[in-house]
Amino acid sequence: MGHRNEFVVVDNGSVTTPQGFRAGGLHCGLKKTERNDLGVIVCDVPAAAAGVYTLNAFQAAPLQVTKESIAVEGKLQVMLVNSGNANACTGKQGEEDARTMRAEAARMFGVPDHYVGVTSTGVIGELLKMDRVKAGIERLPERVSATDEGGDQFSQAILTTDLVKKTVCVRLTVDGRTVHIAGAAKGSGMIHPNMATMLGFMTTDAAISPASLQKLLNESTDTTFNMITVDGDTSTNDMVVVLASGLAGNGELNEAHADWAAFAAGFRYVGEVLAKAIARDGEGATKLIEVSVTGAESLEAARAFAKTVIGSSLVKSACFGADANWGRIIAAIGRAGYPVNVETVDIRLGDIVTLEQSRPVKFDEEKAAEYLKGEFVLIHVDLHMGDHTATAWGCDLTYDYVRINAAYRT
Known part of the structure; x- marks a missing residue:
């Protein structure tokens, strides 16, 4: 373990390390290889949620659906992702498919539709093979776990041309309670500020309001994910989503909280590690x-x-x-x-x-x-x-x- 200011880096941690989170992944047939191409993060409770999205004018349908979900209560409980197909520039059918993915995941995990976020990554302009996606979603509940293996399977499911999985986890103390912040990301090409062909997922068990979480995500993104570039191209699907379960039992975090600076430093560190890992894994990169x-x-x-x-x-x-x-x-x-x-x-x-x-x-x-x-x-x-x-x-x-x-x- 390594120390950074007031937080500690957790070796082999994953998005499932914070309390209340499970994750998993499987191969549903969107990719030609047998690599995982469908993954999910599930929280035991509705989690405070925040997101930042690509500035590309052609935003993919899943991003619109996720924005709609978060806008209802500022909370998510299920985050579904597929790789192998971006579901971008796919018209009304693409929008319907993204909503079908949301509805199917909500049904399988027993939550309202607006507690589900959806995102996709892969080739632009091709319709999803929804029979395979729906069959995969039906198998997901049995594949999720709170173990590091669950987090690892999820990290594999989000990769496209990436060579390596990108994960990081830190822990710190807030109000005397142990709090974790973890993240997983994908991205290696079409990476350029602001955002890129990159997806980032962060989980924490800290108690924090959606508004404070959104502000922190905006600020940290400006110095992390928005400060990387691989090739000058910006994708249609870029998104970073954060879920906070609140199960650590700390007093709700905001900028007036005594431990806010420490939490913000840990949060930014997770974003920076993921951003640098994306840049290092640029397509064909050697350094x-x-x-x-x-x-x-x-x-x-x-x-x-x-x-x-x-x-x-x-x-x-x-x-x-x-x-x-x-x-x-x-x-x-x-x-x-x-x-x-x-x-x-x-x-x-x-x-x-x-x-x-x-x-x-x-x-x-x-x-x-x-x-x-x-x-x-x-x-x-x-x-x-x-x-x-x-x-x-x-x-x-x-x-x-x-x-x-x-x-x-x-």
């Missing part, structure tokens, strides 16, 4: 790249500079090729859309200074190339214009990215 910007005039500017650098195909390609081409970084800074003092920019690759006060610094090219060959690359930019900072994450751009996406449907 995680972090861009840290300091000295910006405003928070918005800092974020824009960081996201522009991390999103540059030229910067990403240079990292893949271990080429310390800082000129690509400075070029990205210059087109970020915010004023920049062209006389005061510093750039570092790890500890290697390549630019100081916008002037080249002689550095050891071999040492820089060796650094860029590693699995983690830090690019630090200091603008010397103000006090604001931001960090963004992404990955390198490789030959495999093109190979994977050239044959995504086949």
Whole structure:
């Protein structure tokens, strides 16, 4: 276990670790392989719920259904997800299918329709094979459990081109009670702020109102999920949903609570770990790249500079090729859309200074190339214009990215 501020990272924790949660997954036939393609998280009680959604104008039908459900009471008890088909750009039939999924899950788990959220991920523009989906939903209740295995089966069910499952769990103390915050996510391509082809699911047993939970999710998303990019594309299905069972028995959390800062730090940590895992698992990626910007005039500017650098195909390609081409970084800074003092920019690759006060610094090219060959690359930019900072994450751009996406449907 590792300590982070006032919370502890729980090894092998999952979305089922917080009290009151069960999860599971199975293969219902949407994917050509035998990998799980239908999963569910179930809470023993109606849980306070919050969600953030893609900014793509073509929002998939399941997102609309989930929004409708949360809008009724601010609560969910069942979160259903399928992979292998996005149910996006599928017209009225797609909307009906998403509502059928909600109704079938509600029936099988014995809850009202508006306590069920639905989401999908996979190929856009194809109708769901609803006979397979419905048969799968009927089998789900026997597949859910409160064990780590249940959480693992769920994590497998949400994957598409992902190479690895992405999970994290922390624990902390609130009002003397042990509280857990856990998460699972998928995503490895079409990842770009704001949101991406990514789905995130967080569970906690803390008692917290839907309004406070929504505010916290919005704020933490701005510094985590909205600060990653893989390829500059934003999907139709991106969503992060949080469920809070309240079964830890703490006094209801809000910003005035004495333990709010600790809870918020743990919550943000879970989001950051999942976001970085998505960036590291970018399609074909060989390394995680972090861009840290300091000295910006405003928070918005800092974020824009960081996201522009991390999103540059030229910067990403240079990292893949271990080429310390800082000129690509400075070029990205210059087109970020915010004023920049062209006389005061510093750039570092790890500890290697390549630019100081916008002037080249002689550095050891071999040492820089060796650094860029590693699995983690830090690019630090200091603008010397103000006090604001931001960090963004992404990955390198490789030959495999093109190979994977050239044959995504086949």
